[in-house]
């Protein structure tokens with residue numbers, strides 16, 4: 121018997137250009153209307169032969185443990201769970217070595233863990249020859265996490281439910297961003313919990329449902345950066361800033377560097393600064409790298425495709 125060749129897949133980070141959060145549901149999740157935009161920052165997962173599963177993680181922000189800012193190297197990693205789930209679904213033994221190479225910062229609100237899980241599903245589906253249907257992969261992805269289906273789909277998509285129901289939407293062209301990662305990672309449940317506390321205390325309006333995404337969808341169809349900038353929404357920005365007051369300074373620094381608009385990405389602490397064009401993004405990245413507020417600064421563009429095999 122010949123040993124199968126390793127297979128690699130990569131998946132992108134995301135920015136939520138609209139994140140409207142409704143009330144807490146009985147299942148512990150919040151109802152969302154969100155618009156995901158996949159951006160050009162990728163993690164790669166390489167799978168090869170193994171006896172049982174093994175996992176190694178290298179690159180940006182890696183280490184061992186389980187707190188925000190650390191990538192677990194064991195079965196609690198979403199990559200490991202993705203492999204077990206696909207093996208069970210397809211009825212094949214869960215035999216593979218998994219190697220994750222990260223460039224997406226960890227616990228940053230950029231869906232790095234979801235990207236890893238999506239890339240794992242795509243790589244192992246090819247490596248094991250399981251030929252899962254697209255709908256089945258999306259269903260497995262949804263079981264792994266709210267953002268994982270979008271990491272499979274990529275591009276620009278409307279997310280509803282808890283974010284796991286994704287519908288691709290139209291964008292007129294490329295958008296250019298600078299991502300600035302300020303300080304240590306933030307835990308997503310902690311940020312949602314802070315939103316609930318702020319709403320219960322009357323510090324934020326307590327809506328009956330998530331804010332609809334029409335304005336941002338129209339701006340994406342139109343293709344003007346200024347319109348997109350005016351339409352950005354993130355209901356998790358106030359709670360992220362409440363937990364990490366230094367984020368306000370980071371948002372100000374990005375605005376002062378000439379951003380068309382700034383917002384916190386997802387549950388933070390990444391600051392996403394929208395640029396007028398690619399040149400402006402490169403200039404802004406250079407300036408923000410020097411202000412001493414961000415530990416990592418990246419100029420990115422989107423939309424880019426979702427998880428796919430590398431040749």
Ligand code: C5P
Pocket residue numbers: 148149150151152264265266267281282283308309312
């Ligand atoms: O789905 P995922 O595992 O990424 O969610 C992590 C946590 O974020 C959930 O356990 C929940 O606390 C919070 N969350 C939420 N509402 C959502 C998505 C996530 O409250 N729509």
